[in-house]
Amino acid sequence: RVRQEKVEATVNDARSQLTPEPEAGTPNRIQVLIRTxxxxxxxxxxxxxxxxxxxxxxxxxxxxxxxxxxxxRLVSSMPRAVFEDREVTLEAAGLKGQCALLVENVED
Incomplete structure (x- = not known):
């Protein structure tokens, strides 16, 4: 039950902090596909x-x-890159146009 409440709090917090999605044709727009x-x-x-x-x-x-x-953590496979610095901009991290990322579980 405590774990469920923690997960719900994480989801709600994430939704509240998510910026609006830019419309197609917006300059500097990056389309991201994330595989879990x-x-x-x-x-x-x-x-x-x-x-x-x-x-x-x-x-x-x-x-x-x-x-x-x-x-x-979020990673790209070709070339392999790990995106863990959450403060850097997507552009500064080397992401542009269309890109695909993978969710990689962090082992304890």
Whole structure:
């Protein structure tokens, strides 16, 4: 029960901090596809000026209980890069146009 409440709080907090999705044609718009370990595909657009933390808010808000209640990091596979600095902008992290990321569970 306590775990469930913690997960719900994480999801609600993430939803409240998520910025509005930019419309198609907006300059500096980045289309992101995030694949989860459970096989889900989360798709959303962000601005290049948004911090990487917005990606984590999105995954926590939409990834379900399994992700909101676990430790994970976002990575790209080709070339491999780990996006853990949540303060840096998406553009500064090297993300642009359309990109695909993976949710990677962090082992204890």
């Amino acid at each position: 370990p459970q096989g889900a595909r989360l798709k959303r657009a962000f601005l290049g000026s948004d911090p990487v933390g917005q990606l984590y808010h999105y995954v926590n808000a939409e990834g379900g209980e399994a992700l909101a209640g676990s430790e994970y």
